[in-house]
Amino acid sequence: MVVVGYGTVGRMHVVQHTLNGVKVLGVVEPHTALHADIAADGLVLLPGIEAARRVNPDLWDVCVPTSGHIDVIDSISFVDPCARILVEKPVCHPEDAERLAAVLVRHQGKIVVNENYASSTITSCLRDMIEELQVTPTRLIVDMSKQRQPDVLQGRFIDTVLHATGYEGPHLVTVAEDLLGEDANWSVLGAWIRDHAGFAPGDLRGTRQGGALIRCVTESGCVLDLHTALDGQLHEPGPSSSPHLCTWHTGPSNRHRIARVDGMRPNGEPVTLVGWYAPLPWAQDNRTRGAVGVFREGVNTPHLQEISDNSLGAHLRRAVSHFTADLPDPYPVDRSLRCLRFLESWLSSALGLVEAS
Numbered sequence: 001m002v003v004v005g006y007g008t009v010g011r012m013h014v015v016q017h018t019l020n021g022v023k024v025l026g027v028v029e030p031h032t033a034l035h036a037d038i039a040a041d042g043l044v045l046l047p048g049i050e051a052a053r054r055v056n057p058d059l060w061d062v063c064v065p066t067s068g069h070i071d072v073i074d075s076i077s078f079v080d081p082c083a084r085i086l087v088e089k090p091v092c093h094p095e096d097a098e099r100l101a102a103v104l105v106r107h108q109g110k111i112v113v114n115e116n117y118a119s120s121t122i123t124s125c126l127r128d129m130i131e132e133l134q135v136t137p138t139r140l141i142v143d144m145s146k147q148r149q150p151d152v153l154q155g156r157f158i159d160t161v162l163h164a165t166g167y168e169g170p171h172l173v174t175v176a177e178d179l180l181g182e183d184a185n186w187s188v189l190g191a192w193i194r195d196h197a198g199f200a201p202g203d204l205r206g207t208r209q210g211g212a213l214i215r216c217v218t219e220s221g222c223v224l225d226l227h228t229a230l231d232g233q234l235h236e237p238g239p240s241s242s243p244h245l246c247t248w249h250t251g252p253s254n255r256h257r258i259a260r261v262d263g264m265r266p267n268g269e270p271v272t273l274v275g276w277y278a279p280l281p282w283a284q285d286n287r288t289r290g291a292v293g294v295f296r297e298g299v300n301t302p303h304l305q306e307i308s309d310n311s312l313g314a315h316l317r318r319a320v321s322h323f324t325a326d327l328p329d330p331y332p333v334d335r336s337l338r339c340l341r342f343l344e345s346w347l348s349s350a351l352g353l354v355e356a357s
């Protein structure tokens, strides 16, 4: 395996690949300030894609910023037309989709997208709970919000096409699709996007980058709220009937990754199921623990359970199994592109409802 890009995510991938028993032959990283870290981590620095080809990797792992995905995939395909490529989510920016399609026509190797939420135990556990309790979902909220102001100030996470939804939006759609067992072919009811507070008018780092909500109705009639905020504000604190939920929702942090299903059981009993994806708001130092909870009318103490949720490790393992043992593709390129198209069309059809803060 060769890893391209040794930033936040590239480093996490190297750790997980090593735990998964995949040997990292080297790292391509142009930023010289990171070269000492690469050596300190016992890795070989490779000066570029051509040099990386010469070490003959079985797999390539693309962890550069999304704006660079298409160039890197194109370069890998040029030197190794049968390369097996894992690429971070989203597969590219929406404006690069045509260029990607052209590369895919000639590329002969498999490409998998690292949308690790597709391999989360929290989603599968929530699905099991929906089935066991025979819940018909009437409302679903997926919320991924974190205070990212220091990064935003440095120009990270800015997306001028998908705006505030560019970073977490693909995760939100993936979780909602997997929970409901439907493709995101949903009707948009409305959306709003707000600016990131504290930026001068016209500053791209603030314009429509603060937070966004897209409200859809699914094929089965469930109202779905997809929400993300780069200032850590949750869309809804939790059902008012469950004071515990507010505490567990909010915890001591401003980082939240939550799916909440409100629904009805066959006997008419309303029930709320909540999944907290890793890292838990109350245990931010552990990136492999999540939790699920059942909240029932009249039951003051909800049933909460912490479970292991190393979705990154699991997704990387599934990707490698797809490359090497022909097991199912955990997240095909088409799905990533489709997800981007949904976000784009929902936002453009609803932008009449924009609210700027």
Ligand SMILES: NC(=O)c1ccc[n+]([C@@H]2O[C@H](COP(=O)([O-])OP(=O)(O)OC[C@H]3O[C@@H](n4cnc5c(N)ncnc54)[C@H](O)[C@@H]3O)[C@@H](O)[C@H]2O)c1
Binding pocket: 004, 005, 006, 007, 008, 009, 010, 028, 029, 030, 031, 034, 063, 064, 065, 066, 068, 072, 088, 089, 090, 114, 115, 116
């Ligand atoms: N799956 C997830 O949950 C998740 C989480 C965060 C980020 N991401 C995705 O991971 C990708 C990387 O994000 P990040 O936060 O690690 O970014 P980052 O900026 O921290 O790191 C990217 C690194 O790539 C290097 N780089 C840039 N161009 C390069 C090139 N042509 N060749 C080699 N290296 C190059 C940069 O110098 C930098 O060190 C993005 O696509 C992002 O959307 C996914």
